[in-house]
Amino acid sequence: MLKLLRRWWKYTVARLGGSFNELADPKVQLEQAIAEAHEQHKRLTQQAANVIANQKQTEMRLNRVMEELEKVSSNARQAVLMADQAQKAGDAAKAAEYTNAAESFANRMIALEGEVEDLKALHFQAAEASNQAKTAVQQNSLALQKKLSERQALLGKIDQANMQEEMNKAMAQLSVTVGEDVPSLEEVRNKVEARYAKAKGMSELQGASVEGRMLEVEQAAMNVEAQTRLAEIKAQLGIAPAEAAQEAVPEMPQQAETQPSDGTAP
Numbered sequence: 001m002l003k004l005l006r007r008w009w010k011y012t013v014a015r016l017g018g019s020f021n022e023l024a025d026p027k028v029q030l031e032q033a034i035a036e037a038h039e040q041h042k043r044l045t046q047q048a049a050n051v052i053a054n055q056k057q058t059e060m061r062l063n064r065v066m067e068e069l070e071k072v073s074s075n076a077r078q079a080v081l082m083a084d085q086a087q088k089a090g091d092a093a094k095a096a097e098y099t100n101a102a103e104s105f106a107n108r109m110i111a112l113e114g115e116v117e118d119l120k121a122l123h124f125q126a127a128e129a130s131n132q133a134k135t136a137v138q139q140n141s142l143a144l145q146k147k148l149s150e151r152q153a154l155l156g157k158i159d160q161a162n163m164q165e166e167m168n169k170a171m172a173q174l175s176v177t178v179g180e181d182v183p184s185l186e187e188v189r190n191k192v193e194a195r196y197a198k199a200k201g202m203s204e205l206q207g208a209s210v211e212g213r214m215l216e217v218e219q220a221a222m223n224v225e226a227q228t229r230l231a232e233i234k235a236q237l238g239i240a241p242a243e244a245a246q247e248a249v250p251e252m253p254q255q256a257e258t259q260p261s262d263g264t265a266p
Helices: 002-023 026-089 092-173 185-208 210-236 242-248
Strands: none
């Protein structure tokens, strides 16, 4: 039962994660990634600053101990000289005091020399850590600059993808019905072509009918009459001879004369 619950939980998490990735805005996720990179660089810089500060503190402490060692060493030599002078002067008490002081300075010198050696080792380690920290900060800075450059390129690709998706949606809507009351372009084109074809068909039928032929004859007669009148006007104006007007008039068929039955003229 516990194993089944674990599987169900992992499946639910994976499903929710997939849904989130599908619905999430790529621009927002990109800005989140850049912000996280900036925060990581800031944390790394702070850690590097602490490492460098530790190296500086160790260096200052080493310099201070070395200065104290130099001073103690000088005092020890001075105490030995004063003890020798007191011994030569026959002052055994002062000679003993200066000798004890010289021994104290010598003991302090031994302690300081040991501390100097330890500080030198610490300073060497701190210097290496400081150099590594500086290198890490430089490398991370270059990586951050690269991410910022990639950010600009990705923003351009995101905008291009959005534009392409909108264009695909617009092109898809040209071939499908966008609503119950709004026909598609394909439907409108089919309707227009059907009406045009029907009109052409009716025109051909009318042209082939008897009424159509009668209209053609009437139109031809009107054209002949118009040409005759035009020829007469030209003749009156002296543009064309009168015979042209007479020639333009079509000859009318003459009725056959009725002959008497006996064959004589009337």
